[in-house]
Amino acid sequence: MEEFVGGLWDKLITRTAYRGFPKARVELKDMEKIAPVFFRALGGDAGLNIRSGTATTHGGRRSWMERVAGIGEKTELAWTDDTTLHLPASIDLYPEQALNRELYLWLIALAAHDVAPDEAWIVRNQQAARATLEALPGMQGRYSRLVEAELARRIVPAKLPKDEADAEQAIRDALFNPGSVTEFTPGQRAPFPVPLWLHPEPPQxxxxxxxxxxxEPQQPEGGKVTKDxxxxxxxxxxxxxxxxxxxxxxxxxxxxxxxxxxxxxxxxxxxxxxxxxxxxxxxxxxxxxxxxxxxxxxxxxxxxLDLPAEADDDHVLADGILLPEWDYRKRQLQPAHCRLQMLLARDAQACDLPVELRPTARHLRSQFQALVSQRARLRAQASGSDLDLDACVRFAAEKASGMPTAEPGLYIDSRKQQRDLSCLLLADLSLSTDAWINNDARVIDVIRDSMMLFGEALGATGDRFALYGFSSVRRENVRCHLLKGFDERYGSEVRGRLAAMKPGFYTRMGAAIRHSAAILSKQKSSRKLLLILTDGKPNDLDKYEGRYGIEDTRVAVQEARRMGLTPFCVTIDDKAGEYLPHLFGANGYVVVRDAQTLPKVLPGLYVQLTGEG
Structure with a gap:
């Protein structure tokens, strides 16, 4: 009974003492779609993810009700580090939901214009606020409303001791007129936190x-992790x-x-x-x-996860292929930093297509065979079966205006087009692919089925294609598995290699992309598509974690584009929206929400990317 009454009292006193407005609360997950786009559109560091931070003790004054209830000691503020923009998990400071949402947008804009991160806290935030308002004049009205609402909830300086009153007044002046306060002397107690500014001392x-x-223990890929x-x-x-x-x-x-x-x-x-x-x-x-x-x-x-013994490992086709790697902190490419080896499955045995995949494979082959014989309509031709009305109208308008112009091609001709493209499919074979999907199948099984159906479909078109897989154990051991080369025919032997695929180690994606791009660039085709199939972000046991791995992969993708290739990523990672736009661009990737649909989605995606059908 005492415990029950105590629980009721705790809820009552906590609800009474709480200074927020739960009914007007806005959560960060409600902003997760607009926040990254807004941040990057304002010029924020494209390499930063956006996620919630942690509440920290502020040391400012609390009301006696808050002290009785034991709340109000901590607050959530915004801050940035090398990899992340941290925002409050939720905001309910103001009675209007629109204002709480506006505070999220203001903090994102402020972080994007943090022009003096090394200055003192109050100077830094004033300069960031002023830079934001100068760059985005349309936010002046929103900022004024936020300042008015914030001042209304702060302690009036007249109710504070002299030293704390002076500090509070300086904060108010800085909020009203960013840039007007150049010196700040805190009182004996820390000032009341300012949610419109970045954190004075970010957690580190x-x-x-x-x-x-x-x-230092590493969290293995595919391990059981409790979701936060x-x-x-x-x-x-x-x-x-x-x-x-x-x-x-x-x-x-x-x-x-x-x-x-x-x-x-x-x-x-x-x-x-x-x-x-x-x-x-x-x-x-x-x-x-x-x-x-x-x-x-x-x-x-x-x-x-140590590498297998040589007698148990796959056949080594080539060893010691040295590749560079980008260090974003030094902003330089480190030559010969990674060592890659080409491997061929040792125990692969030729096999037929699994029975359960045969109906889908027949359907895909019939669809892709139609691409071979399809005819293309060519506009602006000197002769043809139909008039090109657009060309005729332009020519007539130019002639009527008196512009001297030669007669262009005014016809449409229909011809059989020869497909001139090459595709390399690079699959992530890291340990995370050993995870199960709804207890029905493993990720590696879905990837295997996808590559088999992909091979069946492209085999019907005659397009040149290759299949590779990769994983890694630090930079000295980047493992690239040959599944099908460009000069090999897709058949039972290749299917055997695909059937022998198994989860590997970690995901040093930059090195794998660089090597694959070098192979694909040697093809004579006019169009070259590099498809990357993965289930997670780049990572490895050494420092190839977080932003380091992401930035190296991004540079590798840029290098591939400069070589005339078209890199495109297919992922089943539901968190991919946090980092793939930075790696491949807004139109350079696709997220497959249901991994089990991947075998059917991948061939259809290939048709879209190659501009056929």
């Missing part, structure tokens, strides 16, 4: 970095493991029984149960302390 990793030789619904990024520090064998360490303290911050030893290799309170605990902590005891699941998986 704290503590000592891991010492050389101290292995808010996708927050939290501040963390590396610490040493506590040593309970010390006689001077107390293993139990009654007064800390209900503290989230106590160290708890959890054997994650055995305990895979979801903890409903884990997210709440993480949100309550300012800094997450992470220790490595050398016994983690990831450590064992790293051992399991």
């Amino acid at each position: 990793a704290q503590g000592e970095r891991r010492k050389a030789g101290h292995a 619904e808010e996708a927050r990024k939290r501040s963390a520090e590396n610490v040493d493991m506590p040593k309970p064998d010390s006689p001077f360490v107390l293993l139990f303290r009654a007064e800390s029984l209900f503290s989230w911050a106590e160290y708890v030893k959890v054997n994650r290799s055995l305990d895979e149960d979801d903890n409903d309170d884990a997210a709440q605990a993480a949100n309550d902590l300012d800094v997450l302390s992470v220790a490595n005891d050398g016994k983690t699941t990831a450590s064992r998986i790293r051992f399991d």
Whole structure:
């Protein structure tokens, strides 16, 4: 009974003390479609993702009701780092939903015009605000409404001690007239947070970095990961493991029984149960302390992911192919940075098309055979079976205007066109493809079926095509699997190689694209299509994570375009919208929402990309 009454009291006091407006709340997920486009359209760094950050302790004054309820200590502000623009997970500061939405747009615009990131907090935000308003005069009205609403919720300077009142007045002046305040002296207490500005001290990793030789566990691809619904990024520090064998360490303290911050030893290799309170605990902590005891699941998986012995590995066709890699921090291409080897499946045996794929394959072959004999209508010809009305009208108008012009081609002719194109399909064979789709099939199985049907379809057209797969284990071991070369006929032997495909390691996509582009560029065709089939973003065990891998892949795609190729990505990653527009452009990729439809989608996509049908 006491617990029930206590719960009711907690809800009542918390609801009464809360200063926000839940009914007018706008969540970041409601802005996820417009936010990246808006940010990049305003000139923001195209390499940054947008996701929610974490609430941090602000140290400002709270009302006595907030203190009684134990709320209001933390606030969510916006900030940027090397890879991400962090925005509040939700905003309900103002009574009007439109204003809360306008605050999201203002913070995105402010981050895009952060012109002086090294200046002091108040100077930096004033310069960013002024740059935003100068570049986007149409936002002046929105900004004025936000400032008015923000000042209405702030503590009036007259109710503060002298030093805090002076600091609050400086903030108000800076909001009213960005650029007018050049010096800022905080009071004894930190000022009340300013949600219209970027974070004064963004959360960063704290503590000592891991010492050389101290292995850092990696999250393996395809491993079981509990989904963070808010996708927050939290501040963390590396610490040493506590040593309970010390006689001077107390293993139990009654007064800390209900503290989230106590160290708890959890054997994650055995305990895979979801903890409903884990997210709440993480949100309550300012800094997450992470220790490595050398016994983690990831450590064992790293051992399991070592390269196979030479006797058990695929045949090596070529070894030591050196490729460059782009370092976005140094802004330079590192020559001969990666080593690639060409492999051919050792245990592949010639086989027929699986029975379950044969009906679809027959349908695709009949469709693609029609492309071979289809006739094209050529306009502006000197002779033909029909008049080209557009050409006739233009010629008549030019002649009537007195412009001297030679008679152009005024006819339409119908001729059989020879298809002159080559396509290389590059498939991601990383360990993440070992994941299951609705407990029906693995991703690798869907990719295998897709490539088989793709080969059946293109075999009917006579188009030149090649099939390759790739995975990697650091930069010294980029593995490229030959499935079908341009000079090979698609048949039972190629099907055998496809049937022998298995999940590999990690995804060093830049090196794989560069090597594939070099192979495709040697073809004599006038059109060259490079199709990349993947289920996730670039990553590897070394520093090829996050933005480093994304920027290297982006440069590799640009290099392929300069070679006259057409790179296009097909992905089943539902988070692809966060990074693929930066890699391939708005029209350079497609997301297949249902992975099991990929075998039918891929051939149809090829028809669209090659401009036929």
